[in-house]
Amino acid sequence: MTIKLIHTSDWQIGKVYRFVDDGTMGLLQEARLSAITRLGELALEHGAGHVLVAGDVYDMEALSPRSQNQPLERMRKFENVTWHLMPGNHDPHRPHGLWHQLMRRGVPDNVIVHLSSEPRLFASDGFAVLPAPLQYRRTLQDPTAYMDEAETTDGIIRIGLAHGTVTGFGSDDKDVPNYINPNRPQSAGLAYLALGDWHGQKRINDKVWYSGTHETDAFDVEGGGQALLVEVRSADSAPVVTPLKTGYYQWITYREQINSCEDVDALVATLRGSGDDLSQILVRLFVEGAVSLQDRQYFEEEIIDQVSAAFGYLRVEDTRLFPSPSEEDLDRIDRGGFVRTAADVLKQKAEDMSDPEHEIAALALQRLYVEHMKLQTRSQ
Amino acid sequence: MKIRSIAVNQFKKFTTPMCLDDIGDGLNVVVGPNEMGKSTLLDALRAALFEKYSSKAQPITALQNDRNQAAPVVELAFEVDDGTYRIRKRFVKKPYAHLFCPDGRKLEGDEAEDTLRDLLGFDEPGKSGAKPETLGMWNVLWVQQGQSFGALDLPDSARSNLHSALESEVGEVLGGRRGRALPDAVDKQLSELVTSTGRPRGDYKELIDEVETLRSELEGLQSRRSDLSKTLEALEAAQETLARLSSGEQDKKDKEELDAARSRHGELAKLESRIEAATTDVELKKRNLEQAEQALAERLTLKEQITTDTERVEAAKEKLDEVREKDQELRKQVDGLRKDAKKAEDAVAEADKAVSMARRVLTAVQRDGRIRELQERYEKAHEAEKKQRAAQKGAAAILVTDENIEEIRDAAKKLEIARSRLSAAATLVAFDMPSDRLSTIEIDGAALAAGQVSVEAVEGTTITIPDYGSISVQPAIKDRDKLIAQQRDANDALKAALEECGAKSVDAAEEQLAKREKLLRDAELARQEAELHAPETDDFEAGAEPLADHIAGLRTILERELSDLGIESLPSEKEADQALATAQESAQEARGTQATARAALGGPEEEMGRVQTELGSVKTRYDDGNERLDKLKKGLTEAEKQVSDDDLEACVTTSRKALADQEKHVSELEGQREGETLPQLEARISRLETALQERRDKRSDLKEKVVxxxxxxxxxxxxxxxxxxxxxxxxxxxxxxxxxxYEREVSVLSLLLSTIRSAETEAKERYLSPVLKRVRPYLQLLFPGAEIAIDENLHIMGVVRENGYEESFEHLSMGTQEQIAVLVRLAFAEMLVEQGQPATVVLDDVLVFSDDRRMGRMFDILNMVGQQVQIIVLTCREQLFEGIGGRQLVLQPHSGADLESA
Incomplete structure (x- = not known):
C-alpha cells in the first residue's frame, strides 16, 4: 500500500509585508490563504489523505482571532483531508500561548495539532506521525532526538515531522538553534522526515526534504511557492517525492546597467517579457550606471511611471544610478542667464564628492531640469 | 548724437521764424521767462523727430498757432557719427518731411522718416501721434516740464534698448521670463511643504504628526505585548508554586512537630510551677535566718554602744574642767586691760578739752587784734569826714558861683568899653618935664600918680603947676554926657553884681570863686579818704559810723568770750598759737596711748568669747552623753530580761540548716528542665502554626492569582x-x-531655490553694474555713502543709505526723487553714448525742488556728464541757474526763407 501525503510548511499566516502598499499587502496576505485551498485541492487531486504542515503555520504568537481562524476555515472545507499542524519557531507552543488558545476554542475535526513529542498513530492509514513541535523559538537540543527511542506498532510506517535547520550546507555548527540531524530517518527508522523552516524547496537526502513555503514571501527566496507530493511505499525504500506548484505570485529580481536612453528601452523590453501575467509578478529592480538628466527623466517616465503599472509590484533600487548631467542637458535648461548659472553651480556641487550635500545637489539639478522642462512644455 | 540747431515757424506760439543756433557739444542752457516758449522748443524737437509729418492726430494739429491756424514748420539739425543731418517737417497743411543727409542726399516723406527712425532708434508713432512707447530711449532722456521727478517711466522699447546696451557690456545674465517663473514654481512647491520660516506644513506636517502618533501607538502595543509576556511568565511561575504548595508534605511534617511541641510544653509548665513554689520556700527560710542573725547582732551592738558612750562622757568631763580654768584666767587678764583702756580714753578727752580751750583763746586774741585794726581805720575815716564837712561848710559860705561870676565879668567888660570910649574922646594933656617937677603937678587938686605923664580930660580940668599957676582945660566932647552916663550905668551894674555876691571888686570875686572850687575839691578828697578807710563790706555799710557800730558789736562778742574763758587778759597771738600747738600734740599722744590700750584688749576679749562658746558646747555634750548613757543601760537591762543571749544564738543555728535543705531541693527540680524553656516552646508552636496557616493562605492567594x-x-x-x-x-x-x-524633497527644493535665488541676485547685480557704476560717482556727490537699488527692469527701487538702511523710492522727498531720477537718466545716456548709440539729454525746467547745496552739486554733475553727453537744459529760473555754466543759448529770429508755412 502506498501512503500519499502532501508536505508543506511555513505558511506564516498573518505575515506583514512592510515595504509594499496597503493594497498589495492585502493581495499578498490573501494569496497565502488561497494557497491553502490550492493545497487541499492538490491533495484531493492526487489522492493524498493527509497534509503535513511542517511548522510555522502562523507568522507570530499573538495573532488576532481572525488571523488564527482564517487558515482553519480553509482547511475545514476539505473534510476528507486530514491536516497536521505543528508549532514551529515562529509559533512555538508556549504555556497559555497561541496553540493553547486554539485548542481551548477547538479546531475543526479534520485538523490534528501536534503539540507533544510523541508518536501519533493513524492505524487505518498504516502510518504514525512522529512530530517534533517546538516549545521555544530557539532550542539547542535536536527536537527529533526522541524519535530514536519512540516506539510504534510493528509494521507501521513512521513519518517524521520537524521544523529547524539541518547541516550539510550553510553551517556545520551543531550548536545552531533548532538543529535537526538529517540522518534521523536512519536512526529513528523513519520512512520520511518532512521539514519546515526554509522557504525555498530543498532536498536534503532521499528521505529528508524541505517543502518550502507554499506562497513565496520574499525576493531572496528560491524555489518557493511549492509543496511536495510524497508517496511512501515501505519503511526502507526512498519515497517518491514530486514538487507541486502552489504559489500565485512570482518574485523576480533584476540587476541592470543603464547609461543611455537605449538602455532604458532595452530594460522596458526585458521587464515586459518577464511573464504572461505581469500582475502576478513582483519585481525588485537594481539599476546602476550614469545617466544624463534627460535620460534620467526618460527612465522615470518609462520605468517608474509606465512599466511599473503592469506589475503586481515594482521596487526600484537606484542608489547606484548616478546623474551625469551633459552639456546638452544644461543647454536645454538655458544657454545663459542665472538659471544656467544655478544649474552649473548645482552640477559642480553634485560632482564634488567631498560636499555633504552632493547627493541633494544632484537631485536638485534633476529637479531643475524637470521643472524647466515643465515650464517649457507649458509655454509651448 | 548732438543737436546743432532748431528752427520753427508758425509753431504754437511762434508766429514768426525763430531759431536756436550754435548748440554746443556738452552742456547747453536756454534761459528765458515763462511763456518764452522753451517747452514749445522741446515740442518742436519731439515733433521734428518723432511725429509723422502726415499725421492729422490731435497732438499734431495742436502744434498750430491758436489764432492763425497756419501750418507749423520745424527744422532740426543734428550730428551723428557719419555727419550732420537736417530734418525739416511741415505739418497739417501741405505737409512734408525732408531729410538732408551728410552725403548730400535729400530724402522725402516716409523714406525720410523711416531713415530717421533707423538712425535714432524709435518706433513709428501710431494714429494718435507719438507716445512714450514709441519714443524709446528718448522718452527717458528728454524730460518734459513736470515729468522730471517720480519713478522713471521706461517704455518696453527703451528698456530693450537699455537691456541690449547692458548685455553688450556684461553679457546675457538674466534668464528671461522662464527664468523668472522657475524660482516661483520651485518656491510654490516648497511652500506647500514648509512655511517661509522653514517649518513643516500641510501634508508634511500631518505626516510628522502621524509618524509620531504611529510610533507612540507602536510603543503602546509593544508595552502591551511585554505585559502579555510577563503575565504569561507570572502565570507559569504561580502555577509551579501552587503545585509545590499543594503536595502537603511540608504540612504533615510541621503538624507532627507542632503536636510534640505542645505536649512537651504541658510537662514543662507543671515542673515550672513546682520550682516556683520551692523557690518561694527558700526565700521564706532566708528571711527567718536573717531575722535571727539580726536580733543577735542588735544585742551585741547595744552593749558596744554602752561601752563607747561611757568613755565619751568621761572625756567630756575632763574637757569641761579644762575649759573652765582657762575662762577664769582670761577674765582676770581682760579686766586689767579694760582699766588701762578707760584711762587712756579719759586722757584723750582731757587733751581734746585743752586743745579746744587753746583754740578759743587764739580766736579771742585774733578778734581783739581785728578790733584794734578797725578802730584805727575808724579814727582815720572819722577825721576825713570831719575835714570833708569843714570844706563843704567853707564852700557853702562863699557866694560867688559859676553863674554870678559870669554876670560880674560881663558888667566889668561893659564898664571898660564905656571908659575906653570916654578916654578916646577925652583931651589928652601930656607933660614933658622932669619927674621931680612932675610930682608937683596937681590935677583938680590931686597930685599925679607916680610915673603918670599924661591926663585925659573929659570935663573941665584944672592943672595946677606949682610955681606957675594953673591950666584949665575944657574939652569939647560930643555926647560927653551920654558917654559919662553910660560909664556910670556900667559902674553901677558892676557894683550891684559885686554886692550880690559880697565881693568888693572883680578880682576879689575871682579870688572867692577859686577859693570855693578848692574847698569843694578838698571835700571830695576827704570823702574819698573816708571811704578808703571805712569801705562798704558784707557786714556793714560804708562810712565811719557803721564801722563804729561793727566794732562795738565785735567788742561785745570779745567780752563774752573772755567771760566764757574766765580770763582777765589775753596773751599775745604768738603765745596763743604756741599753746594750741602744744595742746594738739598732747591730744595726739593721748590718742596713740588709747589705740595701743584698745589693741591690747582685742585679742583676749575674742579669746574669752571663744572660750565661753566652747564652754557652752562642752557642757551640753557632757550633759547629753550622760543622759543617753542612762537610757542605753536601761534598754539593755529590759532586753536581757525578755530573751537571753544564749537563746538568740540557738535560733540562728536552726534557721541556717533549714535554708540549706530547701536550696538543695530547688536545684534538684531545676535539673529536670533539660535545657528547654517555656518561651522557646511557645515560639516554636507559634512558628509552626503560622507556617501552616501561611501555606494555606498562599495556596488560596495563588489560586486567585492564577485565575x-x-x-x-x-x-x-x-x-x-x-x-x-x-x-x-x-x-x-x-x-x-x-x-x-518629504525631508529630501524639502532639502532638494530648498537647495534648488536658494541656488537659483542667489544666482539670480548675483546676475542682477552683475547686470545692473554698468548703470550703478556710472550713477555711483554722481550719487556720492549728492548723498555720500549712499547706493541706489535698481531692479532688473531698471526701475529705481530705493536708496541704500550709508548705514545700510534702505528707503523706498516713493518715500523719498520730491527733490531727492528728481535728483536721483536725473542721475539715472544721465547714467543711461552716458552708457548709450559710450556704446556709440545716439543720446542727448534734454531737461526742461528741472531741479526746481533742489536746495542750494544740491543744486550746486547737480550743476557740477551736469558739467561732468556734459564732457561726454550733449545736454540741453531749459529753464525759466535765470537767477537760480546762473551758476550752471555751459553754453548759454538765446532764441533768435530766423532769417532764412526755408521755413515757409502754409
Missing amino acids: GLQSHIEALEGAGLDEAIQQKAREVELAADQLQR
Missing part, C-alpha cells in the same frame, strides 16, 4: 498583539519612508 492572570491573558490574546505590532511597525516604516522623502 486573574488567566483572565488577563485571555483579554490580551484576543487583540492579536504580535500581528498588530507587525502591522503598526509597517505603518511606521512606510510613514517614516514617506517622511524621509
Whole structure:
C-alpha cells in the first residue's frame, strides 16, 4: 500500500509585508490563504489523505482571532483531508500561548495539532506521525532526538515531522538553534522526515526534504511557492517525492546597467517579457550606471511611471544610478542667464564628492531640469 | 548724437521764424521767462523727430498757432557719427518731411522718416501721434516740464534698448521670463511643504504628526505585548508554586512537630510551677535566718554602744574642767586691760578739752587784734569826714558861683568899653618935664600918680603947676554926657553884681570863686579818704559810723568770750598759737596711748568669747552623753530580761540548716528542665502554626492569582498583539519612508531655490553694474555713502543709505526723487553714448525742488556728464541757474526763407 501525503510548511499566516502598499499587502496576505485551498485541492487531486504542515503555520504568537481562524476555515472545507499542524519557531507552543488558545476554542475535526513529542498513530492509514513541535523559538537540543527511542506498532510506517535547520550546507555548527540531524530517518527508522523552516524547496537526502513555503514571501527566496507530493511505499525504500506548484505570485529580481536612453528601452523590453501575467509578478529592480538628466527623466517616465503599472509590484533600487548631467542637458535648461548659472553651480556641487550635500545637489539639478522642462512644455 | 540747431515757424506760439543756433557739444542752457516758449522748443524737437509729418492726430494739429491756424514748420539739425543731418517737417497743411543727409542726399516723406527712425532708434508713432512707447530711449532722456521727478517711466522699447546696451557690456545674465517663473514654481512647491520660516506644513506636517502618533501607538502595543509576556511568565511561575504548595508534605511534617511541641510544653509548665513554689520556700527560710542573725547582732551592738558612750562622757568631763580654768584666767587678764583702756580714753578727752580751750583763746586774741585794726581805720575815716564837712561848710559860705561870676565879668567888660570910649574922646594933656617937677603937678587938686605923664580930660580940668599957676582945660566932647552916663550905668551894674555876691571888686570875686572850687575839691578828697578807710563790706555799710557800730558789736562778742574763758587778759597771738600747738600734740599722744590700750584688749576679749562658746558646747555634750548613757543601760537591762543571749544564738543555728535543705531541693527540680524553656516552646508552636496557616493562605492567594492572570491573558490574546505590532511597525516604516522623502524633497527644493535665488541676485547685480557704476560717482556727490537699488527692469527701487538702511523710492522727498531720477537718466545716456548709440539729454525746467547745496552739486554733475553727453537744459529760473555754466543759448529770429508755412 502506498501512503500519499502532501508536505508543506511555513505558511506564516498573518505575515506583514512592510515595504509594499496597503493594497498589495492585502493581495499578498490573501494569496497565502488561497494557497491553502490550492493545497487541499492538490491533495484531493492526487489522492493524498493527509497534509503535513511542517511548522510555522502562523507568522507570530499573538495573532488576532481572525488571523488564527482564517487558515482553519480553509482547511475545514476539505473534510476528507486530514491536516497536521505543528508549532514551529515562529509559533512555538508556549504555556497559555497561541496553540493553547486554539485548542481551548477547538479546531475543526479534520485538523490534528501536534503539540507533544510523541508518536501519533493513524492505524487505518498504516502510518504514525512522529512530530517534533517546538516549545521555544530557539532550542539547542535536536527536537527529533526522541524519535530514536519512540516506539510504534510493528509494521507501521513512521513519518517524521520537524521544523529547524539541518547541516550539510550553510553551517556545520551543531550548536545552531533548532538543529535537526538529517540522518534521523536512519536512526529513528523513519520512512520520511518532512521539514519546515526554509522557504525555498530543498532536498536534503532521499528521505529528508524541505517543502518550502507554499506562497513565496520574499525576493531572496528560491524555489518557493511549492509543496511536495510524497508517496511512501515501505519503511526502507526512498519515497517518491514530486514538487507541486502552489504559489500565485512570482518574485523576480533584476540587476541592470543603464547609461543611455537605449538602455532604458532595452530594460522596458526585458521587464515586459518577464511573464504572461505581469500582475502576478513582483519585481525588485537594481539599476546602476550614469545617466544624463534627460535620460534620467526618460527612465522615470518609462520605468517608474509606465512599466511599473503592469506589475503586481515594482521596487526600484537606484542608489547606484548616478546623474551625469551633459552639456546638452544644461543647454536645454538655458544657454545663459542665472538659471544656467544655478544649474552649473548645482552640477559642480553634485560632482564634488567631498560636499555633504552632493547627493541633494544632484537631485536638485534633476529637479531643475524637470521643472524647466515643465515650464517649457507649458509655454509651448 | 548732438543737436546743432532748431528752427520753427508758425509753431504754437511762434508766429514768426525763430531759431536756436550754435548748440554746443556738452552742456547747453536756454534761459528765458515763462511763456518764452522753451517747452514749445522741446515740442518742436519731439515733433521734428518723432511725429509723422502726415499725421492729422490731435497732438499734431495742436502744434498750430491758436489764432492763425497756419501750418507749423520745424527744422532740426543734428550730428551723428557719419555727419550732420537736417530734418525739416511741415505739418497739417501741405505737409512734408525732408531729410538732408551728410552725403548730400535729400530724402522725402516716409523714406525720410523711416531713415530717421533707423538712425535714432524709435518706433513709428501710431494714429494718435507719438507716445512714450514709441519714443524709446528718448522718452527717458528728454524730460518734459513736470515729468522730471517720480519713478522713471521706461517704455518696453527703451528698456530693450537699455537691456541690449547692458548685455553688450556684461553679457546675457538674466534668464528671461522662464527664468523668472522657475524660482516661483520651485518656491510654490516648497511652500506647500514648509512655511517661509522653514517649518513643516500641510501634508508634511500631518505626516510628522502621524509618524509620531504611529510610533507612540507602536510603543503602546509593544508595552502591551511585554505585559502579555510577563503575565504569561507570572502565570507559569504561580502555577509551579501552587503545585509545590499543594503536595502537603511540608504540612504533615510541621503538624507532627507542632503536636510534640505542645505536649512537651504541658510537662514543662507543671515542673515550672513546682520550682516556683520551692523557690518561694527558700526565700521564706532566708528571711527567718536573717531575722535571727539580726536580733543577735542588735544585742551585741547595744552593749558596744554602752561601752563607747561611757568613755565619751568621761572625756567630756575632763574637757569641761579644762575649759573652765582657762575662762577664769582670761577674765582676770581682760579686766586689767579694760582699766588701762578707760584711762587712756579719759586722757584723750582731757587733751581734746585743752586743745579746744587753746583754740578759743587764739580766736579771742585774733578778734581783739581785728578790733584794734578797725578802730584805727575808724579814727582815720572819722577825721576825713570831719575835714570833708569843714570844706563843704567853707564852700557853702562863699557866694560867688559859676553863674554870678559870669554876670560880674560881663558888667566889668561893659564898664571898660564905656571908659575906653570916654578916654578916646577925652583931651589928652601930656607933660614933658622932669619927674621931680612932675610930682608937683596937681590935677583938680590931686597930685599925679607916680610915673603918670599924661591926663585925659573929659570935663573941665584944672592943672595946677606949682610955681606957675594953673591950666584949665575944657574939652569939647560930643555926647560927653551920654558917654559919662553910660560909664556910670556900667559902674553901677558892676557894683550891684559885686554886692550880690559880697565881693568888693572883680578880682576879689575871682579870688572867692577859686577859693570855693578848692574847698569843694578838698571835700571830695576827704570823702574819698573816708571811704578808703571805712569801705562798704558784707557786714556793714560804708562810712565811719557803721564801722563804729561793727566794732562795738565785735567788742561785745570779745567780752563774752573772755567771760566764757574766765580770763582777765589775753596773751599775745604768738603765745596763743604756741599753746594750741602744744595742746594738739598732747591730744595726739593721748590718742596713740588709747589705740595701743584698745589693741591690747582685742585679742583676749575674742579669746574669752571663744572660750565661753566652747564652754557652752562642752557642757551640753557632757550633759547629753550622760543622759543617753542612762537610757542605753536601761534598754539593755529590759532586753536581757525578755530573751537571753544564749537563746538568740540557738535560733540562728536552726534557721541556717533549714535554708540549706530547701536550696538543695530547688536545684534538684531545676535539673529536670533539660535545657528547654517555656518561651522557646511557645515560639516554636507559634512558628509552626503560622507556617501552616501561611501555606494555606498562599495556596488560596495563588489560586486567585492564577485565575486573574488567566483572565488577563485571555483579554490580551484576543487583540492579536504580535500581528498588530507587525502591522503598526509597517505603518511606521512606510510613514517614516514617506517622511524621509518629504525631508529630501524639502532639502532638494530648498537647495534648488536658494541656488537659483542667489544666482539670480548675483546676475542682477552683475547686470545692473554698468548703470550703478556710472550713477555711483554722481550719487556720492549728492548723498555720500549712499547706493541706489535698481531692479532688473531698471526701475529705481530705493536708496541704500550709508548705514545700510534702505528707503523706498516713493518715500523719498520730491527733490531727492528728481535728483536721483536725473542721475539715472544721465547714467543711461552716458552708457548709450559710450556704446556709440545716439543720446542727448534734454531737461526742461528741472531741479526746481533742489536746495542750494544740491543744486550746486547737480550743476557740477551736469558739467561732468556734459564732457561726454550733449545736454540741453531749459529753464525759466535765470537767477537760480546762473551758476550752471555751459553754453548759454538765446532764441533768435530766423532769417532764412526755408521755413515757409502754409
